[in-house]
Amino acid sequence: MEVLKKVNKNLIVVHYDRNNFGELSDVVLALYLYNYLTDEYLSFEFDNSRYTESKAIKACTNEIQRLQSQGFIIVHWNQNRPEYGPQHINKRYKHLTGNDLGLDYGETQINLAGLLFDVYGDDYISHPRLDNLISLNNFKIEREGPLKNFERLNHIVKIFYAAQNETLKTKSNLALELEKKQEMIDRLKVELKLAQSDEKVLDRSEVIELLGVSEGTLSNWVRNNEIPYTRIGRRLFFLKSRILTKMAE
Numbered sequence: 001m002e003v004l005k006k007v008n009k010n011l012i013v014v015h016y017d018r019n020n021f022g023e024l025s026d027v028v029l030a031l032y033l034y035n036y037l038t039d040e041y042l043s044f045e046f047d048n049s050r051y052t053e054s055k056a057i058k059a060c061t062n063e064i065q066r067l068q069s070q071g072f073i074i075v076h077w078n079q080n081r082p083e084y085g086p087q088h089i090n091k092r093y094k095h096l097t098g099n100d101l102g103l104d105y106g107e108t109q110i111n112l113a114g115l116l117f118d119v120y121g122d123d124y125i126s127h128p129r130l131d132n133l134i135s136l137n138n139f140k141i142e143r144e145g146p147l148k149n150f151e152r153l154n155h156i157v158k159i160f161y162a163a164q165n166e167t168l169k170t171k172s173n174l175a176l177e178l179e180k181k182q183e184m185i186d187r188l189k190v191e192l193k194l195a196q197s198d199e200k201v202l203d204r205s206e207v208i209e210l211l212g213v214s215e216g217t218l219s220n221w222v223r224n225n226e227i228p229y230t231r232i233g234r235r236l237f238f239l240k241s242r243i244l245t246k247m248a249e
Helices: 053-068 088-096 114-120 131-137 149-162 171-194 203-213 215-223 240-248
Strands: 011-018 028-035 040-046 075-076 202-203 230-232 235-239
Touching: 011 053, 011 149, 028 053, 028 088, 028 149, 028 171, 040 053, 053 203, 075 149, 075 203, 114 131, 131 149, 149 235, 202 203, 202 240, 203 215, 235 240
Parallel strands: 011 075
Antiparallel strands: 011 028, 028 040, 202 235, 230 235
């Protein structure tokens, strides 16, 4: 994930909640920010006490623009549609106040959902992608946050970190891992079929006893490919005939 590795800490993750798509109104319920540099969460919630809907939108936009002026890059999840993202927020603010908002994520923005699609392919996870990524990676809320409902943002942040560190589990890389394990098993089966009928498969301890060598010596042989072996999971297996050949060298 080279794109994310090159990103410095000057970035903010932006997420917001709106009412259900398809409803007559398009109310912005709450807006959330995560500052990567300070590890800080901020919320701007429409709760009729601290903020009205328009004031929540304006306050969040002011903070975004303040950070953008300092060179911060915005990360978001699929906020690139008329009904969800800056276009929707700007339109909603105009409807509420009659004023222009001017919210723009800029040319450097990163649509994390789109980036994962481009890197892993269109079948990297089934729909709904965000929910299934959260489930597959077993992401949980591990910190008490200042927000009443920041779970969605927190999960997007976790996905970002995992993608950046190349530890994100997807349907495609899990399938590849299983495929590699199956190839190892198939290779061992073939070697056993080709071996003599009296062939025997040895594990590490049996090889050490047969050859009279130390664990370290065997590990060095394996590391330097000086002795044939088959790996299944974390265990190594050796054919006795190959070991006898090694002894005769």
